[in-house]
Amino acid sequence: MAPISFARGVPAPECLPVAELADCAREAIERGGPSVLSYGPGGGYGPLREWIAERHGVDPGRVVITSGSLQGFVFLCEQLVKPGMRVLVEAPTYDRPIKILRRLGAEIVGIPMDDDGLEVDALEQALRDGDKPAFVYTIATFQNPSGRTLSEDRRRRVAELAREHDVLVLEDDPYGLVRYEGTAPSTIFDLARGERVVYASSFSKTIAPGVRVGYFVLPAALATEIEALAVSTYISPPFLTQATVHEFIRRGNFEPNLDRVSGLLKARRDAMLEALEEHMPEGAMWSRPEGGYFIWLDLPGDAPELAAAEAAGVTFVPGTDFFAHGEGGQSMRLAFSFVSPDEIRDGVARLAGALRPAPAPSAL
Ligand SMILES: Cc1ncc(COP(=O)(O)O)c(C=O)c1O
Secondary structure, three states: OOOEEOOOOOOOHHHOOHHHHHHHHHHHHHHHOHHHHOOOOOOOOHHHHHHHHHHHOOOHHHEEEEOOHHHHHHHHHHHHOOOOOEEEEEEOOOHHHHHHHHHOOOEEEEEEEEOOEEOHHHHHHHHHHOOOOOEEEEOOOOOOOOOOOOOHHHHHHHHHHHHHOOOOEEEEOOOOOOEOOOOOOOOHHHHOOOOOEEEEEEOOOOOOHHHOOEEEEOOHHHHHHHHHHHHHHHOOOOHHHHHHHHHHHHOOOHHHHHHHHHHHHHHHHHHHHHHHHHHOOOOOEEOOOOEOOEEEEEOOOOOOOHHHHHHOOEEOEEHHHHOOOOOOOOEEEEEOOOOOHHHHHHHHHHHHHHHOOOOOOOOO
């Protein structure tokens, strides 16, 4: 029985525009010549920086393009987090930042969520009750791992709280453009007019993760500091992949590719929602995202052990991986981005089978 992976939060191979990117890479070298094949400014490839800056209505000096947005997250933490400092995160949140923050000795404070995202009253309480945090980390749209989206009202409140408490918010938004339906809420960055909010995104989900092109829009002084950290870490960014992404955009491929990818992913999301409806036991609850890669499944009892699910031929990431302090035992993250709709239907049926207690051995 071939294993079915709901663990991999990566795009299905057919989402990746292979031939087009190969062509763009060639063109990027031929057009850019030595400028894309040599060392250069730590903040990234100029024309791409300008394109990003224009989209966000800021000066290009506030944009730093990093080797994937996770690398930018590391830079930001290295700059802002000292051992013992608090960082407020959503509970649950993306597991890699939890590991990075732990490594840096941060005190990770989880703020509860509901279907409308981060609970802003709890955020306010946490801001009032303790030392000023290094920053508040939110994945406001199609969150990893829960698929939830922070409502417009709450976004406004987060922007207000950032101002009232003079605290920095990191809005990590790699999935926002991967929307299949519904209307996009404003970004917290826009609602706060770019003040006290760092906006991060990535081309990993809109073009391809292998290009490793992510970016940060920062207050000007912080941008200079992060750029210096980038230079001291890798001297110079990989201009070839950044110029390839820029060429892809310059040709007008970005939006049509996004539509294509959204169509492929919507079919997967639909297959998973239908299969959950059909197979999950009473009392199970799950998120219904309008985009992104993930569905969060809460079960009436404990989630099955990974080993039991693996034996049934399906994998997922246990909910506990997404909390700093061990909660999440009844939950799991199901990524629908990687496998086909048929595999999704099969995988959810297998998962539901792994939830049912094994029949008692026959008396005979
Ligand atoms: C919320 C979130 N932030 C950042 C990243 C990292 O993306 P990148 O490939 O740009 O490093 C991911 C990747 O899955 C993610 O889910």
